[in-house]
Amino acid sequence: MKLIVYYLIGLVFGVGISISGMANPAKVLNFFDLAGSWDPSLMFVMGGALIVTFIGYRLAFRRSAPLMAPRFEVPTRRDLDLPLIGGSAVFGIGWGIAGFCPGGALPALGTGMIEVAIFVASLIAGLLTARGLRRIGVNALTKSTT
Template identity: 75%
Template structure:
């Protein structure tokens, strides 16, 4: 049942991304082009997502634990460090250059377009490199 629920949640997310236009890099790049062909429609998509998330968290956290786990897995760190800020900057730069973020690129893989495949391959390579650099950094620190 847990696997079915996870599949349905992913499917709803992917369909929402596709319907909203977030899987279309041209629409995303036009959103960022405030001095040119600016398309503000994605601001409404993001605003709607924030409202749904706000309400959803209020409902979910009324329970003592999630349905399929013994406790909620919430982050405990609150500090801003170089990896967080650097990763955020790289995410934004990559999104602005390619027009894709991971949430929009994964559903767009279904289109079979080569630019999406290249982006996802670069995303996976970046994750692998970041993990390797993290291990190297932890070894150097100890």
């Protein structure tokens, strides 16, 4: 039953990403092009997502536990460290260069565009590299051992 629910949630997310244009790198890049052909329409997508998330969290946290898990998995750390800031910067730069974020690229795989496949392959390579560096105790951002 969980897999069916997860599939349906992913399907709704993918359809929403596609309808909103966030799977279209040209539309995303135009959003970042403030001095050229700026397209502000993605602000409405982001605003809508924030509103839905705000309401969803308020409703979900009224429950003592999630429907499909024994407890909520909520981050407890609140500090800003170099890996968090560096990772956020790399994410933003990659999004601005490629026009894809991971959430928009996965549904776009269905388009068959080679650019999407290259982006997703690079994303997976980056994730595996970071995991490997963490496993051997190297923090790639500070060039020190932990």
